[in-house]
């Protein structure tokens with residue numbers, strides 16, 4: 001007799017195509033039976049890398065995105081350039097595919113509006129592939145918060161500051177106009193903000209941003225954006241979230257949440273990359289009888305720990321898993337279009353704020369047409385490929401349109417040539 005378990009096993013895998021074979025390889029590797037997915041196609045314009053990946057995964061390969069979308073598949077995972085996800089997502093949705101998009105949904109507010117409309121029109125599943133909310137520490141903090149352990153959030157801090165050796169950064173940013181060389185310091189905010197939003201389920205209403213200019217950090221690279229920023233978000237319950245990043249020496253990847261009944265954080269220091277710990281603490285008048293002042297422990301996965309461990313890389317497992325579940329159940333994932341566009345827009349609006357000395361900017365409510373409509377033609381963007389979308393496009397640094405150093409550019413050109421890159 002067929003049991004419910006057997007029936008589940010017999011479900012057809014979700015056929016997935018991935019565009020971008022750099023970071024996209026993690027999603028390709030994670031499209032397995034464990035999550036009920038099967039990789040069927042890959043797309044990339046870099047032919048050498050595409051051929052290698054196609055051989056590795058033994059699937060169809062395409063250099064043309066439109067042809068790739070004609071492949072018989074259910075879903076597309078976007079791991080192409082950071083600032084080009086929205087138009088690719090809109091095309092995929094129009095072709096009847098579910099979409100999961102890396103790190104950012106939209107690079108302009110107009111794209112955010114268009115993408116929300118496209119998702120609504122398509123009726124398909126859309127998810128932001130933010131992996132940081134799915135560390136076991138953040139999942140534990142979400143569980144604690146949901147159980148009322150620290151009450152209602154009042155203040156939170158999230159940090160994703162990921163410095164790399166200059167040469168390592170040059171290695172992964174081929175091209176003078178590659179997004180990594182231009183991205184303003186506030187745009188890569190979702191790794192720090194998404195965990196806090198998923199733990200507390202609060203939405204941002206207003207942002208202030210300040211950018212940290214320090215050319216010394218990029219003296220040996222081709223980067224013209226600033227290396228660091230701080231963003232303050234006023235949330236829809238009155239709480240304030242502080243977000244810090246991006247490339248400043250001193251690796252820091254950390255979260256803390258204060259509530260009306262206590263506080264919790266991931267312990268600071270190298271333990272985050274070792275076993276890691278969650279610390280929860282309560283002041284004496286807020287403790288239940290017998291409750292300890294604080295506890296610090298290594299959390300287990302709240303659920304599916306066996307699957308996450310077997311997959312090897314928790315992050316890639318969880319995003320693919322959440323995406324597959326959302327497709328199968330037709331219930332939007334937490335990191336749906338509205339949360340994704342709100343987070344991505346925080347980065348854009350914080351850049352507007354940084355260029356206006358930290359003035360506050362309101363985040364539209366992308367769930368409501370009347371709130372988002374005023375932004376449907378807002379193509380404000382510092383990326384070179386958006387230069388003609390609007391007059392007076394902004395610079396990528398608070399110091400203006402700075403130039404890479406001669407030494408930085410010479411080193412970058414040499415590196416990119418050796419990689420087989422033929423562009424500028």
Ligand SMILES: NC(=O)c1ccc[n+]([C@@H]2O[C@H](COP(=O)([O-])OP(=O)(O)OC[C@H]3O[C@@H](n4cnc5c(N)ncnc54)[C@H](O)[C@@H]3O)[C@@H](O)[C@H]2O)c1
Pocket residue numbers: 019020021022023024043044045046049063065079080081082083102103104131172173
């Ligand atoms: N979540 C994480 O931890 C994490 C880590 C790394 C990168 N990312 C994200 O993944 C995305 C890709 O980053 P990356 O590190 O792979 O570097 P990348 O942006 O240089 O790679 C993008 C790939 O897409 C290909 N591509 C670009 N335009 C294309 C087009 N029109 N058609 C076909 N292929 C095209 C490029 O050739 C390249 O191979 C970015 O959004 C980045 O933010 C996330």
